[in-house]
Amino acid sequence: MAEITYREALRLALHDAMVEDESIFVLGEEVGRYGGAYGVTKGLIDKLGPERLLDTPISEPAIIGAAIGAAMSGMRPVAELMYVDFIGMTMDQLGNQAAKIRYMFGGQIGVPMVLRTQGGTGRSAGAQHSQSLEAFVMHTPGLRLAMPATVGDAYHLLRQSLTKPDPVVFIEHKSLYAMKEDVDLAEEPLPWGKAAVRRRGKDVVIITYSRQVQFVMRAAGALAGQGIEATVIDLRTLNPLDFETVREEVEKVGKAVVVSEAVLTCGVAAELAARISEECFDYLTDPVVRIAGEDCPISVSAELEAGSIPSAELIEETVMRLVA
Amino acid sequence: MAKKAATRKSGASKTPPAKKTLASKTAAGRRPARSNAPALTKEEELYAYREMLLIRRFEEKAGQMYGMGLIGGFCHLYIGQEAVVTGIHMASKEGDASITGYRDHGHMLVAGIDPNGVMAELTGRASGLSKGKGGSMHMFSKEKNFYGGNGIVGAQVSLGTGLAFAYKYRGEDNVSLTYFGDGASNQGQVYESFNMAKLWDLPVVYIIENNKYAMGTSLERASAMTDLSQRGASFDIPGEKVDGMDVRYVHEAAARAIAHARSGKGPYILEMLTYRYRGHSMSDPAKYRSKDEVQTMRSEHDPIEQVKQRILSEKHASEDDLKQIEKEVRAIVTQAADFATNAPEPDISELWTDITIQAGS
Numbered sequence: 001m002a003e004i005t006y007r008e009a010l011r012l013a014l015h016d017a018m019v020e021d022e023s024i025f026v027l028g029e030e031v032g033r034y035g036g037a038y039g040v041t042k043g044l045i046d047k048l049g050p051e052r053l054l055d056t057p058i059s060e061p062a063i064i065g066a067a068i069g070a071a072m073s074g075m076r077p078v079a080e081l082m083y084v085d086f087i088g089m090t091m092d093q094l095g096n097q098a099a100k101i102r103y104m105f106g107g108q109i110g111v112p113m114v115l116r117t118q119g120g121t122g123r124s125a126g127a128q129h130s131q132s133l134e135a136f137v138m139h140t141p142g143l144r145l146a147m148p149a150t151v152g153d154a155y156h157l158l159r160q161s162l163t164k165p166d167p168v169v170f171i172e173h174k175s176l177y178a179m180k181e182d183v184d185l186a187e188e189p190l191p192w193g194k195a196a197v198r199r200r201g202k203d204v205v206i207i208t209y210s211r212q213v214q215f216v217m218r219a220a221g222a223l224a225g226q227g228i229e230a231t232v233i234d235l236r237t238l239n240p241l242d243f244e245t246v247r248e249e250v251e252k253v254g255k256a257v258v259v260s261e262a263v264l265t266c267g268v269a270a271e272l273a274a275r276i277s278e279e280c281f282d283y284l285t286d287p288v289v290r291i292a293g294e295d296c297p298i299s300v301s302a303e304l305e306a307g308s309i310p311s312a313e314l315i316e317e318t319v320m321r322l323v324a
Numbered sequence: 325m326a327k328k329a330a331t332r333k334s335g336a337s338k339t340p341p342a343k344k345t346l347a348s349k350t351a352a353g354r355r356p357a358r359s360n361a362p363a364l365t366k367e368e369e370l371y372a373y374r375e376m377l378l379i380r381r382f383e384e385k386a387g388q389m390y391g392m393g394l395i396g397g398f399c400h401l402y403i404g405q406e407a408v409v410t411g412i413h414m415a416s417k418e419g420d421a422s423i424t425g426y427r428d429h430g431h432m433l434v435a436g437i438d439p440n441g442v443m444a445e446l447t448g449r450a451s452g453l454s455k456g457k458g459g460s461m462h463m464f465s466k467e468k469n470f471y472g473g474n475g476i477v478g479a480q481v482s483l484g485t486g487l488a489f490a491y492k493y494r495g496e497d498n499v500s501l502t503y504f505g506d507g508a509s510n511q512g513q514v515y516e517s518f519n520m521a522k523l524w525d526l527p528v529v530y531i532i533e534n535n536k537y538a539m540g541t542s543l544e545r546a547s548a549m550t551d552l553s554q555r556g557a558s559f560d561i562p563g564e565k566v567d568g569m570d571v572r573y574v575h576e577a578a579a580r581a582i583a584h585a586r587s588g589k590g591p592y593i594l595e596m597l598t599y600r601y602r603g604h605s606m607s608d609p610a611k612y613r614s615k616d617e618v619q620t621m622r623s624e625h626d627p628i629e630q631v632k633q634r635i636l637s638e639k640h641a642s643e644d645d646l647k648q649i650e651k652e653v654r655a656i657v658t659q660a661a662d663f664a665t666n667a668p669e670p671d672i673s674e675l676w677t678d679i680t681i682q683a684g685s
Contacts, residue, residue, distance in 0.1 A: 033612060034540035057510035057546040058477045058538055086476065124397030124448065126459045128475035296675050300397050300459025301448035307672045 001184050006154045007177040010040045010116075012185070013158035014078065018048055021076060024162060027054040028063055028080030028116075037082050038118060038177050060086050064093040064115065068167075071113040072101065076162060084119035084171055085131050098167040099142030111167045114158075120211055120261055121298055121305050122175030130298035130305070132210075132262035137169045138238050138271070144168040145238040149213035151181035153196075153236055156189035164192070173211040193240035197249065201229025203323050205249045207272060208259040209235040212310060216259050219315035228323050238268060243275060250276055254285040257319055261309045264292040291318055362576035366640040368414060372571045373631045374649050375413075376406035379430040380628060381657045382439060386429065386446055390606045394665060395446045398475075399460045402430035404601035407627035408533050409434050411574025412501060412594075415582050419496070421469040423484040424503035426461040427533075427600075428473030431503065435468040443660040449667035456670040457678070469498075478504060478511030481530070485517040488528035488591075499527040499585045507538025509552050515559075518591065522559040525590035529581045530556070532595045533568065539604040540612040553595035561591050568596030569625040599625070 004012070018024045026032075026041060032055040035042030045053040056063050060081060067079035081087060087094065098111045121130045137145045144166050148154045154172070161168040190196055198213065199220055208216045213234045220230040231249050235242065250256045256276050260269040273288040294308045364372065383401040390399045402409070405427070413434045416422075424431050432442050437453065445452030445463050453463040461473040471487060474480040484502025491498045508514060509532055521528050532552045536543055543550050553563035562584070566577040574596065581592040599621045603610035610618075635641050 030540050037539075055541050055545060057541075058507040059510045059512065061512055089476070124459065126397055126462055126475060127457070128461070129398070294675050296679050297457070299448070299457040299670070299675070300445075300462075301456035301670050302396060303669045303672065304448075304457065304675055308675055 001182045003180050003182050004151060005177065006148075006151050006172070006179045007038065007040055009151045009154035009183070009185075010158055010172065011042065011044065013155045013162075014041065015044060015047065017159055017162040018044075018052060021162065023074065023076045024078060025052045025054065025075065026078045026080065027056050027067060029056055029058055029082050031055060031080050036080065038174060040116075040172075040177075041080075060089040061093055064090040065097070067113045067115070068093060068098050068101070068111050071111045071167070072109055076112050076114075078114045078116055078162070081115060081117040083129050084117045084133050085128050087117070087133055087136060091136070094137075094143070094167075094169070095140050099140045102166065103142060110165045112165050113167050114161045115167065115169045116158075116172070117170070118172040118174045118177075120173040120175055121309055122211075124300050124302055124305060125174070125298075126300040127297040132260070132293065134171055134238060135262060135267050135271075137171075138268060142166070143239060145171070146236065147171045147173075147210040147238060148236065149173075149176070149210050149234050151179065152183045152185070152189070153234075155183070155185055157192075157236060160189070160192040171210070176211055176214075179214075190236070193237050193242055195236055195242035195245040196234045197231060197245065198234050199230065199232040201231050202253060203228050203230060204255040204257060204319055205231045205233065205246075205253050206257045206259060206315070206319065207233045207235065207246055209238065209268070210261065212259045212261050215310060215312045216315055218312040219319065222312070222316050223319055226320070228319065230319065243279075246272070246276065247280055250280045251283040254283055255322055256280070256284070257289045257291060257315075257322065259310055259315060260290075260292045262293050263295050264290060265295050267292055286322060289318060289322055291315055361570070362572045364572055364575065366638070368575070369631055369635050369638070369640055370649075372407075372410050372414065372575075373628065373635060373646070374653065375410045375434050376571070376628045376631065377650060377653045378439070378656065379406045379410070379433050381653050382433060382443070382660065383429060385657045385661050386443065387602065387606070389443075389447070389661060389664070395460070396448065397459050398426065399446065399606045400427040400604065401600070401602045401606075402427055404621065404627075405533060405535060405568070405598045406430060407571040407574050408531070408568045408596045408598050409503070410627075411571040412529075412531060412578045414571075414575050415578035416499070416501060419469060419498045420501060420582070421471055421484075421487045421491075421498065422501040422503065423471035423480045423487060424473060425477065425480055425505060425508060426473050426475055427505070428461065428463065431473075432463060432465070432468075432470055435465065435470045437463075437465045437468055437470060439656055439660040440663040443664035444667045447664040447667070448670075449664060450670040450674070451663070451667040455674060455678075457674065478508035478514050480504060481508065481511070481514045482517045484530075485521050485526060485528055488521065488526035488585075489524065491527055492524070497586065499529060499582055501529050501531060501582075503531045503533055505538060506532065506534040506536065506543050506552060507541070507546065509555055510538075510546060514555075518556050518559045518561055521591040522556070522561050525588060527585040527588070528591045529578070529585050530561075530591060530593045532593065533598055534595055535598045535600045537600070537604065537613065540608065540610075542612070551595075553593055556591070556593045561593055563593030563595060565595045565597060568598035569621075569627050570630055571627060
């Protein structure tokens, strides 16, 4: 066991994978000498060399496009997009190229690349640098999507992503980088595509992912103090989506809450709520509840920023009302 | 470095005087005296001094306030680059639009936007220019035709081209001053915009503030061709390199470029050779360049010091007069800081305002 940060776990995953697999290289803005805008790749250039940690110009479409081309020819690029908010600049490369190539070419070729990026609030980074845009990705068949919430998953999901035959969008959360946990990285991880049940209870199932797992766990702890026991599911990957675990747990309990930092409308929470309602209807005692970001851009003001996403208190109160 | 304006089209104006670039220094490390340097009037020199000093002191205060935790998120300081926006502004006229990226505080101050409102936006307060919603990178002033900072590298270039289109469409006599950095000059939409701007001869001046580093990556490490003034060559857009540390050269080149654009001849590119003294943002310790490099720029090319020395040697003003200006500038900045520290936080109800215009209106 060792106490490491989410950031260090990601760095270690890149390092270990790159040592094992020569076809992996990292390209992006400031990933080499600077060590990444959030320090994830710091020091890797010294160990692995500038030919495997490529500092690129500020040219997002070309970064992602070049990664796709290299992946088509058998490389395994890790392209870093400094902020997920810049994904719009690469939407053709990602949505029309990476996501479609296997299908359009009748399965002859794939794009085994990882697009590493980060999103979310918590640093007063404002409207163009704080969004949670996972729905853009989840809405595009052909793309895998991983969003680690824990230090262990930061390591294991990235390692697993770097073995996948299809493009994986890997979205880290900027407010988790400094989070520390005691982890044993030698321990067998959960399989790719399997959700983690972080806590079990008889009263309600709360389904979430990324940083909201931390908020939900805090809320579940507070609820336990008031006699309400919650099951907490951390989805870990949104594509593949482990709906089987969700179904199993919801059918046991009959009450489901979905929590997401992204805006409410047409978000991941909406998709999950719809699917639970359709597929678990007979087992539900109450309508599925969504707790998500406000339908507004993110402000730089710390108060407005915090007010625009679910808090542990809001989750606690909402679950109380549902269960009471 | 090349110093000619190779692709300038006919009729722009007379050939500009040969310029020394920042790289050309004597063995002693000082630039030679330039007898053919363009001159500014006494009033212009004093104006430039005051404006640049205001930007410098404002940015220093913003840096301090960031360190104290009063400003969060992003904060990109303009210190070192003051001559660029000041000289361009001096050559522009009422109604001309400006738009830039995230290093935008200086552009707002020189446009005459209230420093209190700018600083209060940096602290994310209700009295800020964007009500605390935008922050350092996202401020706007309709009154001053300032169309914002932008957080997406290069995104302002296509918007600035659209501003120029609107002027031409409406038959107005204004130009769009579209600023971006050496980093943005490698973004694709910059070239799509260049093509349209020349195709339609739009009144836009593209000002590339080449401060040598795109975040931590030097121009040489990111650009196959580093003469950014020639980036418009394949679209037949004239361009020139300018000493962006000397407000006289900035002003002179800007006047030429703006006249070109305003006269209907289409876009013009000015590559401003400049330098930022601080890191890319407050979280950047700027370890990718040497202390010597920064020190040399500060001691030998400082834009404010250059104007100051000229003012004194030409006897446009005395040391005491300049101290008085400094005092006034400091008072403005202190007041802005106090205002921004004490202004109220936005109300939580502001989450749902300004997203769209309310239905029915």
